[in-house]
Amino acid sequence: MTESERLLTKTGQDELVYPQGDDWNEVEGVILRRRSVRNYQDKQVPENVILRLIEMGRFAPSAGNSQPWKFVVIRDRQMIDEMNDFAQKMAKIFNFLLNWRTSPIGKKLAMLDSQLMIRLQPNILAPVPFGAVDLLATGKLKLFHNAPTVIFIMSDRRGVGKPQVDVGIAGQNIVLAAHSMGLGTCWIGFIELLKYSRKWMKKLGVQYPYKMCEAIAIGYPVGEPDGLVERETQAIYWHEDGREKLLY
Numbered sequence: 001m002t003e004s005e006r007l008l009t010k011t012g013q014d015e016l017v018y019p020q021g022d023d024w025n026e027v028e029g030v031i032l033r034r035r036s037v038r039n040y041q042d043k044q045v046p047e048n049v050i051l052r053l054i055e056m057g058r059f060a061p062s063a064g065n066s067q068p069w070k071f072v073v074i075r076d077r078q079m080i081d082e083m084n085d086f087a088q089k090m091a092k093i094f095n096f097l098l099n100w101r102t103s104p105i106g107k108k109l110a111m112l113d114s115q116l117m118i119r120l121q122p123n124i125l126a127p128v129p130f131g132a133v134d135l136l137a138t139g140k141l142k143l144f145h146n147a148p149t150v151i152f153i154m155s156d157r158r159g160v161g162k163p164q165v166d167v168g169i170a171g172q173n174i175v176l177a178a179h180s181m182g183l184g185t186c187w188i189g190f191i192e193l194l195k196y197s198r199k200w201m202k203k204l205g206v207q208y209p210y211k212m213c214e215a216i217a218i219g220y221p222v223g224e225p226d227g228l229v230e231r232e233t234q235a236i237y238w239h240e241d242g243r244e245k246l247l248y
């Protein structure tokens with residue numbers, strides 16, 4: 001069975017569109033099989049493995065080779081739990097003020113609040129992530145999913161062009177390398193909630209020139225992912241030999 005057939009059989013859906021019928025090489029297989037892992041074994045990842053992953057991040061391309069990042073590794077269980085507790089507290093406040101489905105302040109007022117917040121922070125709150133915020137607030141979802149190691153990636157404001165793009169590339173190098181070693185990872189954008197804590201910003205070393213960008217939870221996964229997550233098939237605008245065509 002080819003790699004593409006194996007993946008298609010696993011999802012039972014015709015998810016993979018391009019290239020049809022081809023076999024995937026090793027790198028493509030790693031990209032396609034990686035999933036966000038939200039359940040980890042209670043087993044620490046060896047230090048040298050984490051250093052090896054950071055090395056993969058360090059060798060990512062960046063604009064002007066400016067390498068606008070800083071890696072902060074957290075393997076202290078108490079710190080991880082305390083950050084989760086703080087995020088849960090903030091999620092409760094967000095739910096109270098902005099979640100018009102559940103807020104005790106009333107649907108109209110919560111809607112007004114959330115519309116204002118969406119304008120102020122469009123990328124953070126639109127589309128409104130209330131499903132996940134509610135799970136965090138009620139403790140059904142942990143900020144880092146109980147992963148034993150978390151790598152925070154700070155972006156350096158002095159980077160060339162768009163440092164956040166460089167951070168994303170470095171992070172994805174880490175994520176893919178981890179998957180290739182049998183580890184599970186999950187990007188954690190909800191660290192945004194920690195920005196409301198002076199204590200955590202200080203402890204994580206978030207000060208000029210650094211900005212907290214994203215975090216990646218890492219550990220040994222429990223169980224196996226259940227196939228691919230569906231993706232939209234976007235139109236591809238293709239210009240060649242003076243002509244434009246649309247591919248789906």
Ligand SMILES: Cc1cc2nc3c(=O)[nH]c(=O)nc-3n(C[C@H](O)[C@H](O)[C@H](O)COP(=O)(O)O)c2cc1C
Nearest residue numbers: 034035036037038186187188189190191214228229
């Ligand atoms: C920048 C970024 C931030 C994310 N933040 C979170 C998060 O805070 N919590 C979480 O459980 N998943 C988070 N995810 C994972 C996405 O939900 C996931 O990648 C998406 O649903 C596709 O699923 P897959 O990664 O299994 O293919 C994030 C992903 C990215 C790229």
